[in-house]
Amino acid sequence: MSKARTSTPRERYRAQVRAEIKEHAWEQIATAGASALSLNAIAKRMGMSGPALYRYFDGRDELITELIRDAYRSQADTFRTAAGAGAGLAGLAHALRAWALDDPQRYFLIHGTPVPGYHAPDDITEIAAETMAVIVDACAALPPSDGAGGAFDAHLDTHRQWAGDRAADSAVLHRALSFWSRLHGVLSLELAGQFTGMGFDPALLFEAELKDLLGP
Amino acid sequence: MSKARTSTPRERYRAQVRAEIKEHAWEQIATAGASALSLNAIAKRMGMSGPALYRYFDGRDELITELIRDAYRSQADTFRTAAGAGAGLAGLAHALRAWALDDPQRYFLIHGTPVPGYHAPDDITEIAAETMAVIVDACAALPPSDGAGGAFDAHLDTHRQWAGDRAADSAVLHRALSFWSRLHGVLSLELAGQFTGMGFDPALLFEAELKDLLGP
DNA sequence: CATGGCGGTGAGAAGCTATCACGAACATTA
């Protein structure tokens, strides 16, 4: 146990360079989108020549995958800290919107147009499932909605393995899915700028959707 | 007025080649996404060499813009024909879903991740506004929802220039926006494959969202 | 029939990803 240090100077340097590369990558993505990410441009901006980056990332795809992983982790963290601070479903919604507005391209990186051939590694889908679990729990803490469930609720009774072994009612799962899809709907349209020029305040539409989601 | 013919053989040839280029472009987009669209590959597949395509399109951007225009037109047409056939809001929703599933990448081309620098030409936004008008009209034909409007309805009372001079109630405009954002939410998540592996049927979630949208 | 415009080509510049062989600096071991 003489080797108490958990990282050699080299490892620290390597981690620091990797982080700096990702920083430049995020900057580039925020201003020009993920499709315009250029390893060459990053290298030049860091003062080193092209192929050097391949010591730190296997290639463009691996770098983007790493960014996607970080984005998912960031989203999961915001949800967890919000839930940890006692936020309910409304709190989660506001945390999500703030997180999305903070860096729209980061939101689109994980919720935007998928690349047909791409398959995310398993650890990423695990993080996504974790995020969904937080939402489901917040939905379970809500007063149950009155009225009989529809056809979809019945369907969810027999198709709920995605919720794990959580003993949540079908209506709760349904509400979680609605939460996800509805907020994603308004958010993605707002971030894509589809509302610009229409004149109204997207925040109020978001609020209205949220209220309707919690209301009935 | 001796020139009654509206197109010379050359113009017809030109139009036909342009159409063939777009055909190949769509094929390529459907299988690899818009970011992977390659003029060179299209030219090769058409049996001619690279720069020849520049006789028909100013460049990659102009080709993509043209595809976006066609996508918007196609969407507007589906909405118009559905509305013309007497379809109500539910009919429009089903037409939209069928149109989206028919070519997911076409859907993402106009509703997916935006490219930060890109601004669509005015005629495209006009087509989009036309589409929105069809939705608003379908919403106006619905029985009015009971209950007082919320804060967003009041906001829409003074921020409704996007609806043109249509004498629609604020609740109608609100419903149109909800229609758009909610269906886009479920649809984009489904098309992006975010539901695959979860086990449930996305069509039923779509139906549930639609029912809730029409219901109250 | 001659002239001009249009379509297509090959060459080439500039950018990108990615691989390779090499040298230099570092860390580790003998």
Added chain:
DNA sequence: TAATGTTCGTGATAGCTTCTCACCGCCATG
């Protein structure tokens, strides 16, 4: 301390991309 091995960075190179240019040939119109 000296030798060895690993890691980092570089330039060269291949192959792809978009896009421009000069040239050539055909078709259509005057």
